[in-house]
Structures are given as structure tokens and as C-alpha cells.
Amino acid sequence: MKKALAFDIGGTKIYSSIIDESGKLLTEPEKFATPKNIDGIKDLLKKQIQSHEDEIDIVAIATAGAVNNENTAVIGSTGNLTEGYYTIDFQKLSTKPVFLENDANSAAWAEYKIGASKGSNVSVMLTLGTGVGGGIIINDKILKGKSGAAGEMHFKMYPDKRRKCSCGSWDCYEAYASGTGLKHTAEELLNDKNITTYDIISGLQSGDEKCTKVFNKWQDDVTAGIIGLANIFDPDCVVLSGSMAQFVNSKKIETEVNAEIVTTPTSVRIATAGNYSGMIGVALLALAEV
Amino acid sequence: MKKALAFDIGGTKIYSSIIDESGKLLTEPEKFATPKNIDGIKDLLKKQIQSHEDEIDIVAIATAGAVNNENTAVIGSTGNLTEGYYTIDFQKLSTKPVFLENDANSAAWAEYKIGASKGSNVSVMLTLGTGVGGGIIINDKILKGKSGAAGEMHFKMYPDKRRKCSCGSWDCYEAYASGTGLKHTAEELLNDKNITTYDIISGLQSGDEKCTKVFNKWQDDVTAGIIGLANIFDPDCVVLSGSMAQFVNSKKIETEVNAEIVTTPTSVRIATAGNYSGMIGVALLALAEV
Numbered sequence: 001m002k003k004a005l006a007f008d009i010g011g012t013k014i015y016s017s018i019i020d021e022s023g024k025l026l027t028e029p030e031k032f033a034t035p036k037n038i039d040g041i042k043d044l045l046k047k048q049i050q051s052h053e054d055e056i057d058i059v060a061i062a063t064a065g066a067v068n069n070e071n072t073a074v075i076g077s078t079g080n081l082t083e084g085y086y087t088i089d090f091q092k093l094s095t096k097p098v099f100l101e102n103d104a105n106s107a108a109w110a111e112y113k114i115g116a117s118k119g120s121n122v123s124v125m126l127t128l129g130t131g132v133g134g135g136i137i138i139n140d141k142i143l144k145g146k147s148g149a150a151g152e153m154h155f156k157m158y159p160d161k162r163r164k165c166s167c168g169s170w171d172c173y174e175a176y177a178s179g180t181g182l183k184h185t186a187e188e189l190l191n192d193k194n195i196t197t198y199d200i201i202s203g204l205q206s207g208d209e210k211c212t213k214v215f216n217k218w219q220d221d222v223t224a225g226i227i228g229l230a231n232i233f234d235p236d237c238v239v240l241s242g243s244m245a246q247f248v249n250s251k252k253i254e255t256e257v258n259a260e261i262v263t264t265p266t267s268v269r270i271a272t273a274g275n276y277s278g279m280i281g282v283a284l285l286a287l288a289e290v
Numbered sequence: 291m292k293k294a295l296a297f298d299i300g301g302t303k304i305y306s307s308i309i310d311e312s313g314k315l316l317t318e319p320e321k322f323a324t325p326k327n328i329d330g331i332k333d334l335l336k337k338q339i340q341s342h343e344d345e346i347d348i349v350a351i352a353t354a355g356a357v358n359n360e361n362t363a364v365i366g367s368t369g370n371l372t373e374g375y376y377t378i379d380f381q382k383l384s385t386k387p388v389f390l391e392n393d394a395n396s397a398a399w400a401e402y403k404i405g406a407s408k409g410s411n412v413s414v415m416l417t418l419g420t421g422v423g424g425g426i427i428i429n430d431k432i433l434k435g436k437s438g439a440a441g442e443m444h445f446k447m448y449p450d451k452r453r454k455c456s457c458g459s460w461d462c463y464e465a466y467a468s469g470t471g472l473k474h475t476a477e478e479l480l481n482d483k484n485i486t487t488y489d490i491i492s493g494l495q496s497g498d499e500k501c502t503k504v505f506n507k508w509q510d511d512v513t514a515g516i517i518g519l520a521n522i523f524d525p526d527c528v529v530l531s532g533s534m535a536q537f538v539n540s541k542k543i544e545t546e547v548n549a550e551i552v553t554t555p556t557s558v559r560i561a562t563a564g565n566y567s568g569m570i571g572v573a574l575l576a577l578a579e580v
Contacts, residue, residue: 075554122436138433143394145524146412149553157520159447159466159511169517169550176449221449227459232424232522234435260459261357263439264365264412290323 002046003095004060004286005052006279007045008103010034011080013065014041016277017046018056019283023114029276035080042093048095059098060286061090062106066149071099071285075148090173099286103127104280105142105151107271108135110281111239124229125271126153127240128222131166132174136233137211153177155228157221176221179244185221186214195252200246215247223253223273226268227260234263241271292376294350294576295386296569297335298393301322301354301370301503306338307566307575308346313404320568327372332383332509335355339384350387350566350576352396353378356439361389361575363437369456389576393417395432395441399423399531405563410526414519415561416443418512419532421456422464422471426523438572443467447511460469466511470533475511476504487554504535513543516558517550524553531561 001020008015017029030048035041049059065078069217074086090098101109108117108125117123117137126135134151136143143150154165154172163184165172175181179197186195190210200218203211226238238257240248254268273280291310298305307319320338325331339349355368355376364376380388391399398407398415407413407427417423424441428431433440444455444462454473455462465471469487476485480500490508494503516528528547530538544558563570 006511015505044473062309138428139431141429145553146526146556147524147554150412150522150524152521152552154521154522155445156447156514156551157449159514165531167552173518224449228463228518231442231444231462232426232440232519233433234438234440234442236439245545255401262442262444262457262459263435264437266299266436 002057002287002290004058004283005049005056006060006283007048007062008276008278008282009041009061009063009081010103014044015276015279017279018052019060019072019280020283021287023110023280023284024152025276025280029279032080032285038088040083041085042088045090046093048114050236053094053096056096058096058286058290059094060279060282061091061098061100062103062282063100064103066147067100067102067247068148069103073100097290099289100153101235101285102135102144102148102281104133105135106279107133107273107277108137108239108281108283109142109285110273110277111241111271112137113284114280115277116239116269116271117237122233123237123239124233124235125239125241126226127242128177128179128240128244128248130179132178133242138233153225155225157224173225176218177225181221182215182218182244185218189214189217205248219248219253222248223256226253226257228263230257230266231263231282235266236268237269239269239271241277245270251258292347292577292580294348294573295339295346296350296573297338297352298566298568298572299331299351299353299371300393304334305566305569307569308342309350309570311574313400313570313574313575315566315570319569324371324480326379328374331372331375332378335380336383343384343386346386347580348386348576349380349384350569351388351390351506352393352572353390353427356394356437357390357392357395358438359434361391363390387576387580389572389579390571391575392438392441393427395425396569396571396575397514397531398424398427398529398565398571399432399575400563400567401531401561402427403500403574404570405567406529406559406561407527412523412525413527414523414525415529415531416467417532418467418469418530418534418538420469422468423532428523430517441481442517445515447514449544463515466508467515469497471506471511472508472534477533479507491517494537502530509538509543510536513546516543516547520547520551525556527557528560529561532538535560
């Protein structure tokens, strides 16, 4: 069975593991702090690749940022990674083929192949983490758009400039449906600048009334966005992943979505492909190419 | 060259013409008032089909409402057409094959084949009329979704219930970016329940300050929705069609969209396939099947 050396490159951590064509992790994932400069990232990847190059058929990299339609390079800047990250020529780091895909798209592919959206012709995956990622799969293909950047969950929750988004624009879904969005909703509703996402989640879990109210407002915003996406894509299912997904009531969201959409009912599910779905997804995509 | 007898079935009017594989109208389009009951609609179609059946290869019907993925039937109810419209067995009306597609999808296909989005791998078409229609084309295929109902422009402009939408839900893009939406924006900004869409457009054209302000607010809402769609689909272009499209400043919208999106720039264009784009699009789709 063919094998990929998979990476998941994020703003704070880089993970690495060897993964086979069934999506199985053959090595315990290694975890590194993301270096603060381009050379540091290149050196880290190079070292990992060199020590495993003989065992693998392809290098598969799930990364923050948009990846071009040729799966060879990151396009444009990614707020969370060092400036100029997109200039890295990843193929130069290995004698084996190197394949890149955006991390949310990769995770969506893992859900589609071995997880919650398996068998779905049309699925929308939302990663509810520090930000919000999107991965849309239509008829066995990731929706990439003209340049590879499709699936960005920066549609507006309000048209009239209330909350700044990390992308530089205003009131994007990401600014409301993310963990950061939960903090901002808490700040606004509780009039407390110092409250954290963690405070709200702890309060929710211990049954605190104020925290529950804040969380429910946040979940209503998550739901409002899913209603729009369900009307636009008419998907078989919407999969919720990321650190915040474990706290949502997916059945409640599903009921509310299906009560409002004009299309036939959809299914709202929590992701099942696990914490390493980014690496698994990109490995499966890459291994289909060799 | 093969020919289709094309229909465009809307809530108030039905159009009909014979169209060839190049998208050329071979007969002057006929126009009928849409009958108020199912039998009336069936009789009208049957009579038209019988008088042209010998000259054509297929019957091609662009219709209000979602059309299934087999292109054989309307699914669910369509607010603008008589109750039970979706129960019509269109194939029974002709001895030639009958092919159906949603009217906005059909118009988007015409733009893609002979109009404003020709050559675009990824395009989003918005029909700004009494309502808002959507037709999304990705890699030579109309985005249909699991049941055929994708492309519905019912994503939310506000999450907190301000303006009722024709779909029964609240604050959908359609409720703001349509001609009806312009009337409601005018009602709100001018505090005048009796003002019409026509009043605002007339005022805009004669340079009236209040009407211009209302129209600009409406156009800002149109723009806000396009920003979201451009981030989701990363399209080569966004095409604006329908009766309201002639009044918008597409260059201004394009500039504002490109200033806000996280993907590479897109192009915002006015439709060019003409008033009969629905019939042309469905004819081209149908003729590719025979």
C-alpha cells in the first residue's frame, strides 16, 4: 500500500505523520511549534522529509491559506503564518512529489472519505476553531474556484459594519461563528472586555445562565450561516468540525435549519475523522495522484 | 441543425419560441398569460407543442421553481404558480422528449454559452427581478445540489428577524436585493408605505436625492451579498440579470467587492444574453441531450 508523509501546517503548530491509502496513521504524529520565519519552516520540513523519504511515495501538506488549483503552492498571504510563507517552493524540499491542499479542504476530504460525510454527493464542512474554515465537496471534487481560494466563510452577517473581521473586512461569518466570535459576542452581551472563550465554555458546562445565553446567541449565529449555505448548496449534509464543534447542539441546529430552508432537508453532523483529519485528507488526496 | 420548442413559464407570463443549437430564436416569441390552474397550463403547453411537434427534436422548459436532477419535474411548491403545479407530468404533454430546468439556472447557462460569462470556469449569476434568482456554473455544470434546488439566494442579511422574506423565513438576500426589496428599503428609509419600486427608479433617473439615497442603500445590500458569494465560490465573474440589473452600477459594485474579498479579484458584469435567456439556456441544455 502506498504511503504519504503528511504535514498539517498551522499558525502555531506543525504536525507530521506517515499515512497510508486507507487513511491509517502508521506513525505517532509528531508535533512542532511553527517556526517564526520562512527558513525555519523550510528547515523543519526538510529534516522531516529527509528522515522518511525512503519509506514514502509522496509528501502531502495540509496548510493554512489558499492553495492553487495545481496543488503546488500557497497563494497570497495567510494572516497566521510568517510573512512571505507563500513564496516557499515546497517541491524543492523533496525528491518525491509534493502535494498541497488547504487545511479545511483537506479535513473536509477526510470526512468525505472516511468520516461524517462519507457517501454524500454534496457536503459543506465548517471548521469552527479560532477562525472558521470551509471545505465544500461537490460530486467527488473539492470546490476550488478560479484560483483555489473558494470555500472562504467570509459572507456577511450584517451589511452595516459592526464587528471587524480578521480578514480586514466587516461582519464576516468567521467573526461571529468562530471561537474568537464567541469571545466578542460575550464582550458585547456581558459588557466585559476581559472575558475569554474559555470562560464562556466553562460557564456553559457548569450551567451558568449568562454564559449559556451568550453561547446560545453564538450558536444562533452559527445556525443563521448554515441556513444560507444550505439554500445555496442544497447539500446532503453539513459537517461541523474544529475545537468549538464539540460544544454545539447539532440536532437543534439541524431542526432550525430545516425549518427555514427552501430546499429539501439536510443533515447537520459533528465531524468524526478526528484531530488529524487535515493530514489524513491531504494524504488521501495526494496518494490518489501517485 | 437540431431545434427545441422552448418555453419560459413564470408566475404571470409564459413565453414560447423555437430555438436552434446555436441559441438562435427561429420564431418570434409568443407570449401568454399564465393560466390560473393546472389544466389551463397543461392545455396551453399541449396546444403549442402539437402545432410544432413535427418541426422540433425536443421540448425545453425553463420554469419557476426547483427542477429535479433528472430534469423531468418541478419539485415542491413555487409561490408564484398555481398550487399543485409540481404535480404536472410534463413528458405526457409531448411525444418528443421533454427537458426541464429552473429559469434562473437556464438563464445562467445562456450567459455561459453565448453571453456575459462565456468561457468562465466558475460563474455566479444573480437575477435581480421581483425576486432574486441564482444560477451557479462550476466547470461546465450547473450547481444543482442533492435535490436540484441549489442556487437559492436565501442567505441572511441580518440574523435577527427584521424583514420577512417571501420564502417564509426572515432577512434573506432576496428580501433586500430584489425589486420588492427596493420597495421595502424605500418604505423604511422614507417612512412611506405607498411608495413603489417604480417611484424610486423614476426618482433615481431624474436625480431625486431621496430616491438616489434609497437606491444606493439597496445597491449596497446587493454588493454585500456578492462579497459573500465571491468569497464562497471564488468565481471568474458574477453576472447580474433581471429587470433591476439595468439600473445598477456594475463597475462600482465590482470595485467594492474586490476591495473586500479575501480571494483574487472577480469581475461583475451585466447579462448580455437578452430577455429570452431563460428559453435560450434551456434549449441549449436540452439540445445537448438529443
